[in-house]
Amino acid sequence: xxxxxxxxxxxxxxxxxxxxxxxxxxxxxxxxxxxxxxxxxxxxxxxxxxxxxxxxxxxxxxxxxxxxxxxxxxxxxxxxxxxxxxxxxxxxxxxxxxxxxxxxxxxxxxxxxxxxxxxxxxxxxxxxxxxxxxxxxxxxxxxxxxxxxxxxxxxxxxxxxxxxxxxxxxxxxxxxxxxxxxxxxxxxxxxxxxxxxxxxxxxxxxxxxxxxxxxxxxxxxxxxxxxxxxxxxxxxxxxxxxxxxxxxxxxxxxxxxxxxxxxxxxxxxxxxxxxxxxxxxxxxxxxxxxxxxxxxxxxxxxxxxxxx
RNA sequence: GCCGAGAUAGCUCAGUGGUAGAGCGCGGCCCUGAAAAGGCCGGCGUGGGGGGUCCGAUUCCCUCUCUCGGCA
Numbered sequence: 001x002x003x004x005x006x007x008x009x010x011x012x013x014x015x016x017x018x019x020x021x022x023x024x025x026x027x028x029x030x031x032x033x034x035x036x037x038x039x040x041x042x043x044x045x046x047x048x049x050x051x052x053x054x055x056x057x058x059x060x061x062x063x064x065x066x067x068x069x070x071x072x073x074x075x076x077x078x079x080x081x082x083x084x085x086x087x088x089x090x091x092x093x094x095x096x097x098x099x100x101x102x103x104x105x106x107x108x109x110x111x112x113x114x115x116x117x118x119x120x121x122x123x124x125x126x127x128x129x130x131x132x133x134x135x136x137x138x139x140x141x142x143x144x145x146x147x148x149x150x151x152x153x154x155x156x157x158x159x160x161x162x163x164x165x166x167x168x169x170x171x172x173x174x175x176x177x178x179x180x181x182x183x184x185x186x187x188x189x190x191x192x193x194x195x196x197x198x199x200x201x202x203x204x205x206x207x208x209x210x211x212x213x214x215x216x217x218x219x220x221x222x223x224x225x226x227x228x229x230x231x232x233x234x235x236x237x238x239x240x241x242x243x244x245x246x247x248x249x250x251x252x253x254x255x256x257x258x259x260x261x262x263x264x265x266x267x268x269x270x271x272x273x274x275x276x277x278x279x280x281x282x283x284x285x286x287x288x289x290x291x292x293x294x295x296x297x298x299x300x301x302x303x304x305x306x307x308x
Numbered sequence: 309g310c311c312g313a314g315a316u317a318g319c320u321c322a323g324u325g326g327u328a329g330a331g332c333g334c335g336g337c338c339c340u341g342a343a344a345a346g347g348c349c350g351g352c353g354u355g356g357g358g359g360g361u362c363c364g365a366u367u368c369c370c371u372c373u374c375u376c377g378g379c380a
Contacts, residue, residue, distance in 0.1 A: 015344075040344055050344085076341040106343045115340045155338090160347040163339075170341095182340055203335095235342090242344045266333075271344050277337060 005193035006092050010100045011303070012037070012108055012279050013199030014272035016210040018296060020053055022199070023101040025300030027061040030099070030307070033091045035084055036065040037102025037111065040241045042080070043071045045229060048222045049243045051213065064091075071229055071238035077110045078120065084111060105278035112194070114185035119170050129165045138164060151179035197303050198285040200276070205292035207269050214265045223247065242267045 009032070013019050027034050036042070040050045044067045053063050064087045069075060084100075091098045102108065133141050138161040145167050146153040156163045170178040188194065201209075226247040234244070243264050250260040279285055288302050 038344085039342090074342075077343080078341045080341095104343065106339075106341095106345095110340065113340085117341090119341075121341055157338080157347055160338090162342075162346050166341075178340085185340070237342050237345085240342065240345050244344095268344080270333095273335085274337095275344090278339080278343095281337090 006089075006191060008088065008098050008100065008188070008192050008194040009307070010037075010108070010112075010194060010196040011199070012101075012105075012196065012285065013103060014206060014210075014275040014279075015103050015268060016051075016213045016272065017199045017201060017206060018209075018290070018294075018299060019101050019103065019199055020051070020057075021296035022299035022303070023099055024053070024057055024061050025296050026303055027097075027099050029300060029304055030097050032097035032099040033062040033064065035087055035091070035098055035100045036063060037084070037100045037104055037107050038065075039075070039080070039104040039107055039237070041066050041102075042068050042075055043238050043241075044069065045071055046225070046238065046241060048217050048220045048225045049229075049241055051217070071234050072232060073238075074121075074235040075237050076121065077107055078115060078117065080107050081111050081115065103275050105275060108279075109282070111188070112196075113187040116181040116184045119173055119181065122169055122173055125169045125172050126165060129168055133161050133165065141165065141168060144168065149177040149179050152177060155179070195307065196282070196285045197306065198279050198282075198287045199290055199299065200287050201290050201292060206272060209292065210268045210272055211265045214261060214268055217243070217264075218261060223250075227251065242271060 009026075009030075011019050011023050011026070023034050026032070034053075036053075038050070040046060041052050042065060043050070046052070052066055057063075058066075065080070065084055068083070088098045088100075100108075100111070129141065139158055141161070141164045142153065142156075142158045145156070145164050148171055149167060152167045156167065158164075167178040170176070170181060174181070200206075222243060226244060229238075229244070230248065230251070239245070246260055246263045246267065249255060249263075250257065255263070286306055288299065288306070290299050290302070
């Protein structure tokens, strides 16, 4: 028979549902270490705004892929995958179980299913294409894409400028179609065996939790955190965290504190909804229905029961 | 109390004598190097109550109620 595969556990779900706390309980129970699967928690100095695990919590269970770079630096899925997998194997070699926890859908699926490597972002090409899009409109670029890679164009909407540009970028750099390269992806299936759990609760209750969490961020001092973040230049990835732009507008005096809070709440709710859309289609996920009042201990127990 | 403005989708508001839209919200979806990003689809409605004119009223007229300004 086949060789023994390395075991992994994933815990995904929308923002604010309680993944992190439940993960700590679970990790303790199974002698695991947590690997964050979050595109924003990788940044230092973005603690409150990303609801990062506290130092005290990190003492209970070791967390990885947090605070690995400064907010001025750009980050992307490819680096995430590479670094996260390295950490993952290190944990396994210690005889512990890696527990991936997070809500960044793309990071999650690229991690599991792989990506075509070798063609990273090319800032020069991108800025050229962006200028072209501004000047002639994205439909111009779309037509161009259609002539070189019909299949990719078929998958991308004419208004989705970013994806049109990426497809063109790949072609300009390699002379190959992105639609062909995209077929080269190797997932974790061969080497690893994984169980994936998703947390879900009734929408209304989830939104209430999200709203409350935003309120808590303000209590904890998100305003000060973002104010000091804005003192230096943020990378385009770091500055896309929910809360940054909204607070920037507040500092400029564009709207009141109350309106700022509402804005951040709304954007967080919309994000949670998009996350659910992303995870819902993944048939491998075993969904754990939780109630708004469930403690992280109870949630961990529900997962634990499905583990064996 | 008087004068004026208004009452249309969950919210803010357009518009029209032939039963109504937009933005946001809300719901659904897409996603392979920015992903907490970006993009797509969906109107979810007793048009404040009552009466009148008209073939036909959300639109015109009267009246009532309420809201907001101004004057007392």
